[in-house]
Amino acid sequence: MRDPFPQSANGPRPDKVTPARLGLYAFLVIAALFFLLPAYVMLVTSFKSMEEIRSAQIFSLPHLFDWSAWIKAWSSACAGVNCTGVSAGFWNSVKITIPATVLSVLLGAVTGYALSFWRPPGGKILFAAITIGGFIPLQIFLFPMVRATAMLGLYNSLAGIVLVHVVFGLPLTTLLFRNYYASIPVELFKAARVDGAGFWRIFVSLMLPLSLPMLIVAGLMQMTGIWNDFLLGLVFAGRDNLPMTVQLNNIVTTTTGQREYNVHMAATVLTALVPLVAYFVSGRWFVRGITAGSVKG
Amino acid sequence: MPVPVSLRSVDIGYGATAVVKNLNLEIAAGEFLVLLGPSGCGKSTLLNAIAGLTDLAKGEVWIGERNVTWADPKDRGIGMVFQSYALYPNMNVEKNLSFGLTVAGVPKDEIVRRVARASAILQLDPYLKRRPSELSGGQRQRVAIGRALVRDVDIFLFDEPLSNLDAKLRTELRVEIKKLHHELASTMIYVTHDQVEAMTLANRIAIMRDGVIQQLATPREIYQRPANLFVAGFIGSPAMNLLKGTLLGSDGGSLFRSSLGEFDLPGKAFPAEPREVVAGLRPEQIIVGAGSGLAEIEATISVIDAMGPETVIWCRARENLLSARVAGDFPGQVDEGITLGLDLANASFFDQDTGQRLP
Ligand SMILES: Nc1ncnc2c1ncn2[C@@H]1O[C@H](COP(=O)(O)OP(=O)(O)O)[C@@H](O)[C@H]1O
Ligand SMILES: [Mg+2]
Numbered sequence: 001m002r003d004p005f006p007q008s009a010n011g012p013r014p015d016k017v018t019p020a021r022l023g024l025y026a027f028l029v030i031a032a033l034f035f036l037l038p039a040y041v042m043l044v045t046s047f048k049s050m051e052e053i054r055s056a057q058i059f060s061l062p063h064l065f066d067w068s069a070w071i072k073a074w075s076s077a078c079a080g081v082n083c084t085g086v087s088a089g090f091w092n093s094v095k096i097t098i099p100a101t102v103l104s105v106l107l108g109a110v111t112g113y114a115l116s117f118w119r120p121p122g123g124k125i126l127f128a129a130i131t132i133g134g135f136i137p138l139q140i141f142l143f144p145m146v147r148a149t150a151m152l153g154l155y156n157s158l159a160g161i162v163l164v165h166v167v168f169g170l171p172l173t174t175l176l177f178r179n180y181y182a183s184i185p186v187e188l189f190k191a192a193r194v195d196g197a198g199f200w201r202i203f204v205s206l207m208l209p210l211s212l213p214m215l216i217v218a219g220l221m222q223m224t225g226i227w228n229d230f231l232l233g234l235v236f237a238g239r240d241n242l243p244m245t246v247q248l249n250n251i252v253t254t255t256t257g258q259r260e261y262n263v264h265m266a267a268t269v270l271t272a273l274v275p276l277v278a279y280f281v282s283g284r285w286f287v288r289g290i291t292a293g294s295v296k297g
Numbered sequence: 298m299p300v301p302v303s304l305r306s307v308d309i310g311y312g313a314t315a316v317v318k319n320l321n322l323e324i325a326a327g328e329f330l331v332l333l334g335p336s337g338c339g340k341s342t343l344l345n346a347i348a349g350l351t352d353l354a355k356g357e358v359w360i361g362e363r364n365v366t367w368a369d370p371k372d373r374g375i376g377m378v379f380q381s382y383a384l385y386p387n388m389n390v391e392k393n394l395s396f397g398l399t400v401a402g403v404p405k406d407e408i409v410r411r412v413a414r415a416s417a418i419l420q421l422d423p424y425l426k427r428r429p430s431e432l433s434g435g436q437r438q439r440v441a442i443g444r445a446l447v448r449d450v451d452i453f454l455f456d457e458p459l460s461n462l463d464a465k466l467r468t469e470l471r472v473e474i475k476k477l478h479h480e481l482a483s484t485m486i487y488v489t490h491d492q493v494e495a496m497t498l499a500n501r502i503a504i505m506r507d508g509v510i511q512q513l514a515t516p517r518e519i520y521q522r523p524a525n526l527f528v529a530g531f532i533g534s535p536a537m538n539l540l541k542g543t544l545l546g547s548d549g550g551s552l553f554r555s556s557l558g559e560f561d562l563p564g565k566a567f568p569a570e571p572r573e574v575v576a577g578l579r580p581e582q583i584i585v586g587a588g589s590g591l592a593e594i595e596a597t598i599s600v601i602d603a604m605g606p607e608t609v610i611w612c613r614a615r616e617n618l619l620s621a622r623v624a625g626d627f628p629g630q631v632d633e634g635i636t637l638g639l640d641l642a643n644a645s646f647f648d649q650d651t652g653q654r655l656p
Contacts, residue, residue, distance in 0.1 A: 187383035190350050195397035195444065196371035205396070209387040 046070065046265035053261050069262035073270060077263050079250030086267050089247030093227055093274075095158060096243055100165035101222045107166065108173020108218060113207050115174070116181035117189045118199065127178065134171025141168075142235060149236060156238030164236045165226050173218050180214040181207065216282055224275040244271050299327035299484050300361040300374065300451040302347065307356035309339070309346050309508075315354070316342045317508040324486060325500075329478050332488045333495040334505035335531070340488040343505075344454050347486065348377050360452065371401075373452075376445020380457040382437040384429035390416075390440050391425040397448045415446040418477070435466040442477070455487040459494060471497060492532050496520070504528050520579075523645060526652035529577045535609055535620040537645070538583065540576040544646060544655075545569075553641060556615050560592035560641055567646075567655065574655065577645040580609060583621040584638040585629075591638030598633050612637060 041058050046069050048062040075085040111130075115123050145164060146155060154160030184207070192202045208215075233243035248271045252264045302324040309317040316339040324330045332340045345351040347358060349370040357366045365373050384393050394415060398408045416422050419439040429437055438458055445453055455474070459467040475498055478485050489495055495502050496516045504511045504519065504527075512524035523529035529537045542555030546569035551562040553576060584591060596612035596619065608627045612619050612635060621637060629635060646655040 185381055185383065187379040187381050188385065190345070190348075190370075191377065191379060191383040191441075191444070192385070192396075193350060194348060194370045194375065194377045195448070196400045197396070201400060206385055206387065 042265045042269055046073075046262050046269060048262055050258070050260065050262060066262075069260070070266040070270070072260075073251075073263045073267035077251045077260075077267060079247055079254055082250075086244055086247050086251065086270055089242060089244035090270070092237070092241050092247075093244040096161050096165065096233070096237065096241065097223055097226045097274075100162045100169065100226050101219055103162070104166045104169030104173050104222050105215060105218045108170055108175075109177045109208065109211060109215070110203065111170070111174045112177025112179075112181055113203050114199075115178050116184075117186070117202075117207075127174075130171050130174050134175060138168055139231075142231075146235065155236065156241075158237070158241050161233060161237040161241060161243075164232050165229070168232070169222050169225070173222065176218050176221075177211065177214060180211060184210060220278055220282055223278060227275055298451065299482055301326045301328075301359075302452060302484060302486065303357075303359040304343075304347070305357045305359065307343075307346065307358070308354040309342050309351060310354050315508070317346075320356075320508070320510060322503060322510065322513070324484060327482045327484055329485045329487065329498055329500045331495040331499035331502045332486065332505060333492065333502050333531075334490065336490050338505045339508040340490075340505055341456050342508075344377075344456050344486065344488050347373075347452075348375055348454055349373050374450055375452045375454055376448055376450035377454040378438070378441045378445060378456065378458045380460050382429070382434075382441045382461075384437055384440055384444075386429055389426050389428055390421060390432070393429065393440055394421075394443050394447050397444065401448075411447045411449070415443040418446065418480075419443045419473075433466075434462045435470055438462065438470060439473075442474070446477075451483060453483055453485040455485065455489075457489055458487075460489075460491070467494075474498065492534065496532075504531060522654065523577070524654050526575060526577075526647050529645060529647065533579060535580055537577040537579055538617075538619045540578070540617060541649065542574060542576060544572045544574045557594045557617065558592075560639070562641055564642065572655075573649040575647045575649055576641065577647060578619075578639060578641070580620045580622040582640040582643055583619055584640065585610070585621055585623050585627075585635060586638070587636040589638030592641050594637050594639065596635050596637050598629050598631050598635055601627070601629070601631060610635075 044061055045053060045058065047065045047067070049064070049066050052063060073085055074087050076083055077085045114120065115127050120126075145167075149155040149160045149164065152160075152163075154163060188206065189202065192206055197205065227243075228245060229243065230245045230249065233241075234246050237243060237246075248267050251267055302322075304320055304322040307317060307320045307322075308315060320343070332343060334340055342351060346353055349365065349368055349372075353366060357364055359365065360373055360375075370377075385396060388396065391412060394412045395408050398411060403411075412425075416425060419442060421436070421439060421443060424432060424436055424440075429440065432440065438461075441458070442453075458474075459470055462470065471494060474485075474487075478498075487494075487498060499516055501513060501515055502519050503513045506527055512519055512528045514522075514524075519528060519532055523532060523537070526539075529539070540555050540557070542553050544567050545552040545554065546567045551565045551567045553560045553562055553574075555576070587593060594614050596614035598610055599613045599618070600611040602609040602611070603625070606625050608623050608625055610621050610623055610627065610629065612621060614637070619637065647653060648655060
């Protein structure tokens with residue numbers, strides 16, 4: 001046993017490197033490498049020529065930085081007979097992601113607000129149903145959803161895929177906003193009611209401005225989720241609106257001629273770029289939103 | 298124009314649990330009524346029901362000539378001030394004040410005029426452009442009051458508005474609220490668990506316990522003639538001294554017999570049959586020193602609380618611990634023997650079983 005009250009104790013307690021601390025560091029370093037190494041390999045490979053790639057030194061830096069794979073990946077890589085690169089998919093993904101994200105976040109905010117403050121009759125049951133719905137794997141809904149969108153005449157259309165994303169996004173965004181609003185003192189809502197504000201007035205003038213951190217968190221989660229989606233895009237978007245992920249897959253799996261690893265890597269990085277940039281730009285907000293419940297001002 | 302409020306046979310509950318049961322309360326126009334009671338007794342619930350923020354299970358709420366039981370908060374002519382201030386954090390003071398007017402569609406110049414007036418009354422001019430987070434607690438609560446003020450409401454509802462403030466600010470703001478009531482002459486209903494606030498502010502106090510009003514009377518009446526043991530114990534600091542004993546009627550007066558002795562109660566006529574009672578004596582109804590002409594007992598000082606202008610001494614007399622209010626320069630020492638005079642002629646007597654006051 002160490003002496004808990006040493007005679008020489010004075011000032012800050014000295015740092016001690018314990019075995020537990022060392023183990024923790026080792027684990028963190030390994031975890032970091034686990035994620036960083038593949039990213040590194042992808043980046044360096046995308047800048048190499050095919051010749052250099054064939055030399056099979058995957059960790060080495062490229063001798064010569066070569067942008068041509070990136071250009072090809074963006075504008076002329078072939079998916080089957082269709083040689084337009086991932087650019088068409090990029091714009092499709094933009095057209096799907098923006099409206100689907102905005103709609104699912106705003107609708108989630110409204111439903112969360114209504115459930116939290118207005119407590120409609122049956123609201124608790126409704127909320128439970130929404131939450132359970134959010135935990136059921138979406139494959140189960142695939143076929144009914146196909147029939148439903150077909151009935152609405154939206155199957156294989158941009159509006160259709162946006163609708164599907166909004167529907168599948170609502171459980172999560174509703175849950176996020178309901179819990180966020182539960183942390184806002186109900187007196188604030190009561191004060192606004194006494195001031196004469198109604199449902200929409202309170203939402204727009206008070207609750208929405210107060211939920212900026214959660215808007216950003218939910219927006220980011222929805223955006224990445226929708227951007228990264230493959231299955232729904234493949235099933236519901238239709239040939240003309242295939243999102244970037246589906247086109248990337250088609251390019252990578254096209255087997256005519258030799259496999260152009262540099263182009264595939266570049267196309268993959270391009271596809272991952274949007275969520276990546278979004279996280280870098282809003283990381284600070286993201287953390288703030290997640291902890292907002294505990295440290296509200 | 299001050300407006301009366303009337304609660305008629307009101308039941309309020311959350312789900313199956315009844316918080317307020319069959320409550321009747323008439324509040325006069327321009328009255329300052331304080332709802333006083335321990336926390337959890339249903340004061341806020343009642344206030345929310347008056348505001349229209351909580352539904353009644355039964356009964357009616359009348360404001361002036363109108364039955365507002367089903368009316369929206371905004372149609373009741375009320376303003377409400379909350380313990381947590383409940384200022385809109387995303388708006389500056391000016392916007393906080395004008396929000397209700399903007400919602401109501403009041404013309405711009407009228408809004409400016411009314412905000413300026415409220416801000417002048419509450420001395421908020423230097424802070425109009427600040428966010429609530431940049432204000433002190435007292436300033437925040439003044440803004441909250443201002444929010445009701447600008448709307449020219451008939452009735453102000455306060456839910457423990459001073460509880461979050463420190464002692465000094467609480468006193469300051471209490472005086473301001475009293476002044477405001479004097480100037481506006483509006484009906485004000487004020488919820489608190491602080492007896493000092495209740496005593497100083499109220500025209501009448503309604504003391505609540507478990508959703509039932511125990512006594513509705515002026516502060517003086519409540520202090521001097523508490524209706525039951527609960528009120529007697531709740532009001533007054535230090536609390537009323539309680540002595541168990543028996544009350545016997547006799548010719549020309551009564552007799553109070555307790556472990557401290559037998560005392561005549563001249564001029565107090567109670568029924569002849571003996572009755573188990575509790576005698577209640579305020580600390581100032583116990584006089585230190587012999588020769589007071591009151592019922593005298595011997596006691597020992599056990600604690601001395603110096604408060605500045607006055608001192609409270611706690612004296613042991615057999616199994617009783619009695620508090621007495623004495624002058625600030627009281628010379629006695631702990632463990633000293635002392636003679637106490639009990640002013641039983643002005644004491645309150647309660648039935649031991651029911652706790653109700655005997656007339
Ligand atoms: N929203 C609510 N749901 C269920 N019970 C409540 C709710 N608000 C208050 N209560 C209960 O009602 C009783 C009275 O509460 P309240 O009116 O806030 O008391 P007070 O304001 O006198 O402290 C308490 O027992 C409390 O637990
Ligand atoms: Mg309360």
